[in-house]
Every structure is written in C-alpha cells, then in structure tokens.
Amino acid sequence: MEGVLIVLIIFGSTGLVVWRWLEIRQKVLITMLEKGVSPSEFKNIATKHLFKPSPLSSLKWGLLAMFVGIGLIVANWLDQSYIVHDSIYVSSMLLFGGLALIIFYFIAAKKMKQE
Numbered sequence: 248m249e250g251v252l253i254v255l256i257i258f259g260s261t262g263l264v265v266w267r268w269l270e271i272r273q274k275v276l277i278t279m280l281e282k283g284v285s286p287s288e289f290k291n292i293a294t295k296h297l298f299k300p301s302p303l304s305s306l307k308w309g310l311l312a313m314f315v316g317i318g319l320i321v322a323n324w325l326d327q328s329y330i331v332h333d334s335i336y337v338s339s340m341l342l343f344g345g346l347a348l349i350i351f352y353f354i355a356a357k358k359m360k361q362e
Contacts, residue, residue: 303355310347318343 279286322339325331 303351303358306354307348307351310351311344314343314347315340
C-alpha cells in the first residue's frame with residue numbers, strides 16, 4: 248500500500264507541476280497578445296541577449312575540467328600516501344575548481360583590456 252501511495256504522489260506532483268507550467272505559459276502568451284507584442288519577437292530578444300556566445304567560454308570550461316581532474320589526482324595521492332578523511336576528494340575538487348575560475352578571471356580580464 249505504501250509503494251502505491253509513493254508512486255501516486257510522485258506522478259501526481261509531476262503532473263501538477265507540468266499542468267501549472269502550461270497554464271502559466273498560456274496566460275503569459277495571452278497577456279503578450281493583448282499588449283500587442285508578438286511572442287516570436289520576444290523570444291528573439293530574450294535569446295539574443297541571454298545566450299550570446301562567448302569566445303572565452305570553452306577556455307573557462309576547459310580550465311575548470313582540467314583543474315578538477317588535477318584535484319582528483321591530488322586527492323587520490325593524498326589518500327594513498329597519508330591517512331586522510333574521504334572528504335579530501337570533494338574539498339580538493341572544489342579547491343582546484345575555484346583556482347581554475349580565478350585563473351580564468353585574470354585571463355579574461357587581460358583579454359578584455361586588449362580589446
């Protein structure tokens with residue numbers, strides 16, 4: 248009985264979320280049409296400003312992935328060489344990931360000065 252109730256709650260809440268999302272979307276579209284704004288024009292404006300491609304984006308994600316990998320290697324070495332807690336994996340990944348983002352900031356700032 249409990250399993251059936253859990254499944255009903257999961258599917259019911261998912262259905263409720265989708266139903267509310269569709270209802271709110273329809274209200275927004277109707278309001279836009281009443282104000283005289285075409286939904287396709289609004290979509291183009293939002294897409295142009297929000298998803299503007301950046302040439303430095305791949306550098307950022309590459310640095311982040313590389314430094315998180317280095318963090319995992321360092322954590323593995325520390326775990327095998329010394330007796331440390333398992334949280335060293337998460338903390339070294341976050342530490343090296345943060346270091347990568349700081350390095351990216353300085354590279355991007357230097358690049359923006361040149362332009």
